[in-house]
Ligand SMILES: Nc1nc2c(ncn2[C@@H]2O[C@H](COP(=O)(O)OP(=O)(O)OP(=O)(O)O)[C@@H](O)[C@H]2O)c(=O)[nH]1
Ligand SMILES: [Mg+2]
């Protein structure tokens with residue numbers, strides 16, 4: 173038996189890298205595993221059949237799982253937005269943050285394409301994220317500005333790059349790791365949106381150590397299936413008010429004597445983040461009402 177990690181799925185095969193030698197094998201799965209899904213990032217036990225073909229015998233327990241796109245065992249996520257073409261969507265950023273935090277995947281934020289326009293128009297939002305403890309990178313895959321900081325952050329970890337199509341995820345990885353040659357394409361000149369260039373999920377080794385997963389851009393993701401109290405805990409600025417509201421089970425939306433609503437009114441909790449919270453909370457409440 174050999175320990176390996178799935179790096180790519182293609183044509184019904186699982187391309188798997190041996191952890192010791194780094195050799196990549198095209199593997200099929202053992203029949204008994206037919207019902208179990210295998211993700212990129214999964215650690216698996218391989219066996220070489222007498223005919224020289226490799227078979228996945230067992231999928232080892234996952235430390236983390238990201239569902240959209242399906243990737244197992246990532247440690248950190250870079251949520252990429254661009255300052256322009258397309259413009260940043262902070263609701264989507266908050267949703268990606270939520271998915272990361274609830275999945276135990278350490279997030280960071282990256283605003284790319286700063287050569288197109290300075291990040292200044294988003295100064296308040298970026299400060300808000302920094303103030304609650306998120307790492308924020310400002311990069312240009314085109315000029316290389318900020319790329320070195322981002323590269324340092326990737327070293328030694330298994331990271332996933334997420335974000336809408338066209339923000340420059342693949343371009344940024346090409347800048348981080350020259351020679352990677354991931355496919356990129358211009359955004360649609362009319363809509364300023366990406367063209368969904370990256371179609372596959374692939375785990376790529378970095379020269380300095382660590383792995384990174386480029387992903388297809390997407391925007392239609394659902395609010396994770398969590399409770400209202402977990403949602404509040406995913407917002408550091410809301411979690412900081414825990415236990416201070418009049419009601420123990422305060423949802424921080426309409427209740428009286430709510431310290432969160434008070435902090436929003438006073439401006440200590442950013443209104444844009446809070447409005448996304450209210451939106452997510454209402455989706456979660458609706459889901460809970462229709463569950464039984
Ligand atoms: N000016 C400028 N253009 C950039 C930058 N980064 C990426 N681009 C351009 O933006 C377009 C989209 O880049 P991609 O890297 O394909 O974007 P992506 O996020 O991987 O998109 P999908 O694979 O569709 O999800 C390309 O034309 C890139 O050259 C940047 O920092 N500055
Ligand atoms: Mg791409």
Ligand SMILES: [Zn+2]
Pocket residue numbers: 417422423424425427429430431432433
């Ligand atoms: Zn409250």
